Amino acid sequence: MENTHIHSSFDNDLNKLNDNLLKLGNTALDQFDNCINNFGTQNLEEIEKVIGGDIILDDLDDRVQKLGFEIIALRAPQAADLRRIIVALKIATIFERIGDYSRNISNRTKLLIELNYSDLPGVNIGKMGQKTFTMMEDVIESYVNEDDKLAVKVRNSDVKIDKMHTQYYLEIVASMQRNKKLAPTGAHLLFIAKNIERVADYVTDIAEQVYFLVNGKVLSDLRPKADESSLIIPE
């Protein structure tokens, strides 16, 4: 927001919208980071904090939606201002959805603790989570700095998460085939891996919105994708 508006109250409204959006984004980032860490540490108290903290994201999303709606109604924003508000409304919803996935992962982690999931070998959920976390950090940075190059880089890195997901899917199913007692654990792990893969997809959606914010046009080329878990029958 390089220039200031003649109506300074318009700038105040936009700053308020932006502050709430960044608070929402950073809270969603923390929630996701914590749910991935808790998967490794199995700290029930921390897991409950993530589950209980989801309501904060819902409230922040509601606030952003209300502010954006009011600015459109009262200020009739144009050009870059209009794009900023439309983008804020869209990515606020995406951050809120990422929060839902963090809560879902936490709920499943609680069940896995009961199921003693250390029995299931092979997959490294933490690694996939960390890569997704880095993508999320970068996409927030790209929004703050209006850095469309970083946004495109984040978007294109999703393919790595897709590949990891496909690999983990095959490994978990193979483990379940070897030992059918591991089926309940494996099912939850499949969902957790899928949830992380979906979070990475949402991050790429945010990256595309950042590109639109900066350039006023959508990214025209097709996004690279490599999640083949819905196309493969495990041997």
Added chain:
Amino acid sequence: MNNINDLKSLELTVGDVFSKNARLKARNVNVFYGNNKAIDNVTIDIGSKEVISFIGPSGCGKSTFLRCFNRMNDTIDSCVVQGEITIDDENIYDKKIDVVPLRARIGMVFQKPNPFPKSIYDNVAYGPRIHGLSENKEHLDVIVEESLKRAGLWQEVSDRLQSPGTGLSGGQQQRLCIARAIAVSPEVILMDEPCSALDPIATAKIEDLIHELGNDYSIVIVTHSMQQAARVSKRTAYFHLGKLIEVGKTKEIFTRPQHHQTEAYISGKIG
């Protein structure tokens, strides 16, 4: 002066100033009020059956430029117009051109409704009478009725055509002025802030009318309301300090303008 290489103004303007079906062509137009340059080297086409808005801050020259199209600036002694403006490739500043029929071809609606102190009927009939467009009284009646219908006023005034035009509401008076303009079968209608003196309902009726008339006429509208420009025009031109800064599709200008001055103006920003 159709050679693009001759048009020095093109380097100043962002966007496509040309139109495939140009009816009016302005080439390197400069306008001076005494020593003050009010319009600086402007080139633009106005397309056939196109509604185009001129926007920009007060004093940017948009109304001055609009008045060039039907030589209304001739009435100002200190005003000098340079460059070339053509309608259907005929130079409107040619010495042979008679401005009275020119102003019938290129009609004008002003900021403040200015009906003649005559009846509603005579306001509309005045132009066809002086231009000899009606064959007889019955034909004149048809022109008046048709013009009032096209201006969306007939239903409101058909039972009081002999009442004074000045007795109508502001919005009705403005539609009467539009009926008066279209009664002489113009090709282009120039509108200089036609809704600035009207309430939102009357404004909406005029805007709806502009939308309708755009099917048959080229309409150039000067407006301070960006929302109005966005609502009524397909193309928008942004003026600043006498220069045509940017011209383009309205939906492009209001969502992703290319020039930072356009962006600043439509967003209400300083600088």
